[in-house]
Structure formats: C-alpha cells, structure tokens
Amino acid sequence: MTPPWNSSGTLGGPERRQLDRRTTERATSDRRHHSRRARVRTMLLAAAMSSAPAARPMVALLPTTAVVKPRVEVLIEYSALPPDEAYDAMIEEAAVDYDMDADLIRAVMQTESAFHPLVVSRAGAEGLMQLMPELAVEMGVSDSFDPRENIRGGTRYLKHLLDYYDGDLGLALAGYNAGPGNVERYGGIPPFAETRKYVQTITDLLRRSRSSSAD
Numbered sequence: 001m002t003p004p005w006n007s008s009g010t011l012g013g014p015e016r017r018q019l020d021r022r023t024t025e026r027a028t029s030d031r032r033h034h035s036r037r038a039r040v041r042t043m044l045l046a047a048a049m050s051s052a053p054a055a056r057p058m059v060a061l062l063p064t065t066a067v068v069k070p071r072v073e074v075l076i077e078y079s080a081l082p083p084d085e086a087y088d089a090m091i092e093e094a095a096v097d098y099d100m101d102a103d104l105i106r107a108v109m110q111t112e113s114a115f116h117p118l119v120v121s122r123a124g125a126e127g128l129m130q131l132m133p134e135l136a137v138e139m140g141v142s143d144s145f146d147p148r149e150n151i152r153g154g155t156r157y158l159k160h161l162l163d164y165y166d167g168d169l170g171l172a173l174a175g176y177n178a179g180p181g182n183v184e185r186y187g188g189i190p191p192f193a194e195t196r197k198y199v200q201t202i203t204d205l206l207r208r209s210r211s212s213s214a215d
Contacts, residue, residue, distance in 0.1 A: 083115035087128065090148045094155040100162075103213070104169075105129075105155050107205035108176070111198060112154075117147045129154025173199045 084106070091109070095102035112130040113119045125132050127150035136144045141153035158176060165171040165183075174182075174189040177198040182190040189199060 090151045094152045098155050098159045103209040107202045
C-alpha cells in the first residue's frame with residue numbers, strides 16, 4: 001500500500017485535499033460554535049440588564065433663593081403674684097362652695113403656712129392650711145400638696161367646726177389648731193400659749209382685712 005505521504009513527509013494528492021476539506025469544515029464549525037456562544041452571552045447580558053433596577057437619573061442641584069420670614073418679637077411683661085394674692089381664685093371658689101368668708105380662709109392660710117403650698121409642720125401637717133394626713137383623707141383630699149385640693153379640704157373642715165360651735169369663731173379656730181377634743185376638755189379655748197396666740201393672730205388679721213375692705 002502506498003503511504004499517504006510523499007517523500008518529503010507531507011500529505012499529497014487526494015489525502016491532502018481530504019485533509020484540507022476536514023480542516024475547513026472544522027474551522028467553519030468552530031466559527032459557528034463561537035458565534036452561538038457570543039449570541040448566548042449577549043442574550044444573558046441583555047436579560048441581566050433588563051432585570052436590574054433602573055439607574056436613578058442624576059439631578060442637578062440648582063441653587064434656590066431662601067425665603068426668610070421677618071422675625072417677630074413679642075415682649076411679655078411678667079410679674080409674679082405676691083403670695084397673699086396667688087391663691088385668691090381658689091380661696092374665692094372654696095368660699096362660695098362652702099358658704100364661708102374668703103377673708104377668714106386667707107387669714108387661716110397665712111397663719112398656718114404663710115401661703116407656702118409645700119410646707120410640712122413638725123407634727124406632720126401638710127400644705128397651705130396644714131392638714132394632717134388623716135384629716136385630709138376624711139375631707140376628701142387625695143393630694144395635700146395640690147393647692148386647690150388642700151384649700152377646699154381646709155375650708156370644709158373649718159366650716160364643719162363653725163357649724164359645730166354654732167358660729168363661735170374663737171372655738172372653731174381653737175378646734176382647728178388644738179383639736180376639738182381639747183376644746184371639749186377645757187370647755188373653751190384651751191390654755192395653750194400656742195393656741196391662744198393662734199386664735200388672736202387670725203382674729204387680728206381678719207379684723208384688719210375687713211377694715212381695709214370697708215375703706
């Protein structure tokens with residue numbers, strides 16, 4: 001059999017043409033393969049881009065003209081009420097509701113606490129008209145340091161004492177200071193220096209208040 005190559009070692013004749021044809025076919029097949037791969041890559045890239053969120057368009061930040069409103073200054077004149085006037089509305093309310101003299105309530109408050117809503121005595125009396133905790137509960141006061149509650153509770157108790165002693169102011173004030181038990185025990189204002197001074201102080205304050213009101 002004649003070898004498929006010539007003396008120079010290269011293929012010749014029909015073998016060479018057959019090899020060239022196979023080479024051409026292989027090259028054509030490779031080009032088609034690469035072309036298909038390129039189309040697949042293009043399709044995948046297009047799909048990926050279509051599914052990605054759209055890029056936010058760039059917005060140019062343009063300078064704006066700020067609108068500055070004119071500043072309006074309101075001057076409020078403030079002055080604190082003196083202590084003897086700070087609770088007038090609450091005193092008047094309690095006086096109307098319990099049919100009491102507002103000047104009497106104010107005089108008791110001045111003597112008891114000097115119009116201090118948070119004062120506590122050595123005995124434990126609390127607030128403006130100095131209510132003991134047990135008495136506060138009895139008079140319906142839930143917070144003795146609430147000025148309105150305290151004033152109403154103290155006024156209610158003072159009214160109760162005045163009614164009990166048939167309007168006798170001295171006995172009512174002595175009962176407010178020393179307790180009704182001591183008034184009963186001594187048959188009148190107890191002989192305690194503090195209680196006697198207390199009754200006299202409030203009586204004098206009330207007299208002066210009524211005198212200035214009459215003028």
